[in-house]
Amino acid sequence: MPTVHFTDAEGAVRDVEGNVGDSVMETAVRNGVPGIVAECGGSLSCATCHVFVREDCVSQLPPMEDMEDEMLYGTAVDREDNSRLSCQLRLADGTELFVTTPETQV
């Protein structure tokens, strides 16, 4: 099963198993990972599912589209080079992803 390891801003780690095809955001929200808000439910409207992706995992991810790129300029904690909106990251068979959630999403 795909697995996402969420580390919060204080360093606490939560490992969550997800389903192939689900987004990282959905996986987090359904299991109550507190660092992901996702007000808009994944329609790329709110920028409250911001994550920092561990550098060695970045290559597993789909390229960023313009809308995601623009939304990332409005996140509550400023974006970094490894920032993504987790609603745009779909889990594949065998995905093992390490992400850190920002201190705040709103």
Place this chain on the structure above:
Amino acid sequence: MGTQAAEQPASATTHPASVPAHTGLLIIGASQSGVQLAVSLRALGFDEHITLLGDEDHRPYQRPALSKEFLQGTVESESLIFRSNDYWAEHNVELVKGEYIVRIDKDADGSGVAHASSGREFPFKRLALTVGARARKLDIDGGDLDGVLYLRNADDALALKARVGDATDVVVIGGGFIGLEAASSLQKMGKNVTVLEFGPRLVGRAVGEETAEYFLQAHRSRGLDIRLNTSAARFTSNADGGASVAAVELQDGTVLPAQIVLIGIGVIPNTQLAEQLGLAVDNGVVVDRFALASDGSTVAVGDVANMPNPVPGSEPGERIRLESVNNAIEHAKVAAYSLTGRHEEYAGIPWFWSNQADLKLQIAGLCNGFDATVLRRDEERGKFSVLYYRQGRIIAADCVNAPLDFMAVKNALAKGRNIPADAAADPATQLKTITTDS
């Protein structure tokens, strides 16, 4: 819990003195606001039992996709589920599906018993109403024909999906967000769609004139047939008197073929239970700044609540009822604080979104009472924003395919900052760079 209540002797009366021991919080409405209330309460350490009760036969789900991705079949129903069953179990939240509450008996201390149409009883120590709103019905001839549909909940969406395969022509009645979202989806699915709007412009009061006009032109250029100032007179079946709708007859006598009529003409807050409880009701359940209804103990949250306008700088006494995901979430947080004995006011700036075809509308703030607008238009990149000002201060923005503008305005409003109108007029200028402290 409910099952205990159901085992009370049949002779038990509903007099408050005889009701079973009251426990925990009963949240009526397994909605966006009901889910958020339960989640926020657990995050705040609320340790009493929580029952989250809904009248639908589905686990609590997200509604926005019903008119878009779910209708188009690009997301599975499982994706709409808010939380896993494990989450609810771990957080000691009891989900009750398919129970419709018809009457509530409540004591002066706020506790009581809710009675479902099935006969089940749900005792509570504290009550939350997150019952939302229902679709306004269009009461004209033929309104009960098969294929005359509304789109408010998952069953509505399933009914629409079930008919859509056999339909060629769809008439959407109402040029608001839900009508335009569904019309865009159905057009994308290859249907011949006509939108009828009773008023002189699209999207009613939710956006300003310039945005409404932009959407009218944008949809028409994408091939959607939109008719303003147009009403349906009746729906008719085919000549052999079948049970299904076949056409819409307009006031001027025009007949439009339609195997599906989808009506989206607004919603009515579900205040029936509040009225029966004797709570103050006026365009929703009247609540104070802390989401408390007029009895001082029941909380009412989200679409159903008429609350003091939470936007900084609002006129004292001004009240508002907001229908949005963002409000359901933020208002639920206020209510969660109230239920744990804290008084925290509404945080954040109301915001809204609506995705229609490739038009992505994001609205920050409320534009009521604006006295000036600034238009930012980048034809080449398909971006369009209207900024709204009152006495020189920015109060809201409608942004189409312009997330940078949206985020800049939302952040400025949240921090009490301004975006000077003269500098904002150049669409090449990033709003974030001209935001000022006062």
